[in-house]
Amino acid sequence: MIEIINRPKGTQDILPDEIELWHYIEETIRSLTQLYSFSEIRTPIFEATELFERSVGETTDVVQKEMYTFMDKGGRSVTLRPEATACIVRAYMENGMINQGAPRKLYYMGPMFRYERPQAGRLRQFHQFGIETIGSAHPTADFEVIEFSVALLRQLKLEETKLTINSIGCQKCRPQYREALKAYYLEKLNNLCEDCQRRYEVNVLRLLDCKVDKEATAGAPSILDYLCDECAEHFDQVKDLLVKASIEYEIDPRLVRGLDYYTRTAFEINTAALGGQSQILGGGRYDGLGEFLGGKPIPAVGFAAGLERIVMLLKKQRLDIEAEEGMLVSILPLGDAVFHHAFDFASRIRRRGIPVFVDVMNRNLSNRLKHAGRIGTRLAVVFGDNELEASIVTVKNMIDGSQAQVDAAYLEDYIEEKLELS
RNA sequence: GUGGUUGUAGCUCAGCUGGCAGAGCGCCUGACUGUGGAUCAGGUGGUCGCGGGUUCAAAUCCCGCCAGCCACCCCA
Numbered sequence: 367m368i369e370i371i372n373r374p375k376g377t378q379d380i381l382p383d384e385i386e387l388w389h390y391i392e393e394t395i396r397s398l399t400q401l402y403s404f405s406e407i408r409t410p411i412f413e414a415t416e417l418f419e420r421s422v423g424e425t426t427d428v429v430q431k432e433m434y435t436f437m438d439k440g441g442r443s444v445t446l447r448p449e450a451t452a453c454i455v456r457a458y459m460e461n462g463m464i465n466q467g468a469p470r471k472l473y474y475m476g477p478m479f480r481y482e483r484p485q486a487g488r489l490r491q492f493h494q495f496g497i498e499t500i501g502s503a504h505p506t507a508d509f510e511v512i513e514f515s516v517a518l519l520r521q522l523k524l525e526e527t528k529l530t531i532n533s534i535g536c537q538k539c540r541p542q543y544r545e546a547l548k549a550y551y552l553e554k555l556n557n558l559c560e561d562c563q564r565r566y567e568v569n570v571l572r573l574l575d576c577k578v579d580k581e582a583t584a585g586a587p588s589i590l591d592y593l594c595d596e597c598a599e600h601f602d603q604v605k606d607l608l609v610k611a612s613i614e615y616e617i618d619p620r621l622v623r624g625l626d627y628y629t630r631t632a633f634e635i636n637t638a639a640l641g642g643q644s645q646i647l648g649g650g651r652y653d654g655l656g657e658f659l660g661g662k663p664i665p666a667v668g669f670a671a672g673l674e675r676i677v678m679l680l681k682k683q684r685l686d687i688e689a690e691e692g693m694l695v696s697i698l699p700l701g702d703a704v705f706h707h708a709f710d711f712a713s714r715i716r717r718r719g720i721p722v723f724v725d726v727m728n729r730n731l732s733n734r735l736k737h738a739g740r741i742g743t744r745l746a747v748v749f750g751d752n753e754l755e756a757s758i759v760t761v762k763n764m765i766d767g768s769q770a771q772v773d774a775a776y777l778e779d780y781i782e783e784k785l786e787l788s
Numbered sequence: 789g790u791g792g793u794u795g796u797a798g799c800u801c802a803g804c805u806g807g808c809a810g811a812g813c814g815c816c817u818g819a820c821u822g823u824g825g826a827u828c829a830g831g832u833g834g835u836c837g838c839g840g841g842u843u844c845a846a847a848u849c850c851c852g853c854c855a856g857c858c859a860c861c862c863c864a
Binding site: 372373375387426427428431432449481483484485486487488489492493494495496511561566572593625644645646647648669670671672673674675676698701729731732734736737738739740743746748750752760762764767769 | 789817858864
């Protein structure tokens with residue numbers, strides 16, 4: 367007995383039933399990016415492992431334990447991309463896009479891979495959409511990225527979402543805050559959970575969003591009190607722009623980012639409706655990334671959204687996607703002698719831009735009609751020997767059940783007319 | 789990676805303290821030899837997640853593994 371092979375853990379088959387929802391999301395994204403003048407960029411799904419080690423940061427979970435890394439046959443270590451920002455910046459530098467003027471506004475959409483324990487809204491292969499505005503250090507760039515993310519969710523008709531923002535400083539002021547935090551937590555260290563004791567050494571900022579030790583965190587110093595003048599001014603301007611655009615937000619000084627390259631603005635959009643994985647979108651400024659990757663410093667800001675989470679939310683909201691106007695014509699030939707005419711009719715109708723299904727099963731009319739009905743046929747073209755001898759076919763309207771004898775020579779005209787009338 | 793929980797037909801599930809694997813829906817066929825949706829009848833469909841153990845006998849009890857879900861962790 368040959369064993370049946372199942373899909374790999376943490377992956378998903380997206381079936382035809384669900385694909386309409388994906389198309390709806392993808393089309394909304396493409397039209398909105400166009401309206402905001404973001405251009406699509408496609409980069410490889412795997413990259414040199416070092417790209418992620420250098421950018422995402424070797425202390426993060428993503429690099430330490432979540433990467434799909436393997437040696438190729440040439441002895442190179444490559445990794446399935448766990449996120450795209452590093453890839454985009456790599457491509458930006460490699461292709462000399464810095465010479466194409468600033469800012470360069472890019473977007474991407476595609477699969478990402480992280481070796482994690484799967485859970486609702488968390489998969490090993492998942493899809494992200496993201497935008498990056500590269501080349502501008504100005505707060506208007508931060509604002510535009512945030513504004514776009516809000517507009518996108520509104521356009522998608524996603525309900526009950528909340529925007530949270532923060533500033534996490536820069537390489538100048540963050541170290542001082544880090545020290546202040548360490549000093550604050552030092553005396554409490556023994557009472558903290560195991561994870562937090564580890565975080566204390568690895569990445570103190572992460573202590574802030576620990577769910578176990580909420581009490582200890584309550585009195586912790588706020589990053590906002592440690593921002594340097596430039597960072598504070600930048601943050602003020604971003605907030606001011608948001609207020610003037612009537613975009614509601616909440617400031618959460620404990621909002622930090624897990625990835626090392628983030629600077630200044632950090633933001634997230636969350637929803638209460640999703641359970642454990644509440645974040646549907648997250649991003650911020652990453653002025654440090656260019657240098658991390660061995661290039662010039664390049665100011666940039668962007669975000670990434672999880673498409674599966676958007677799909678889940680929309681399903682939960684039971685959003686009715688307007689079904690495509692049903693235009694399908696089904697051709698139901700009766701008897702071996704007339705099968706070849708079916709394909710001739712089909713080509714002629716398809717040339718008018720009308721979708722056609724040809725029944726390629728050998729079964730009686732009753733079952734052919736049954737199947738035609740279930741796939742959403744609007745008009746069924748039925749014919750056997752007797753019709754074709756008279757050069758006619760029978761066209762049945764599947765919605766009201768009426769039918770007509772039609773001159774086979776003008777079948778496509780009749781169908782076109784019939785579909786446009788209804 | 790840690791903890792909890794679940795796994796029986798394509799789907800939803802029943803199957804008691806071990807005793808011949810079931811139902812509804814779906815699918816296929818027929819009633820209707822050329823007319824779908826309704827009705828009725830018949831049929832198809834399962835290594836009971838996988839492997840081992842206990843037993844005369846395991847879907848049922850025990851152990852291990854795999855997978856799903858939930859929470860932690862982390863993030864989109």
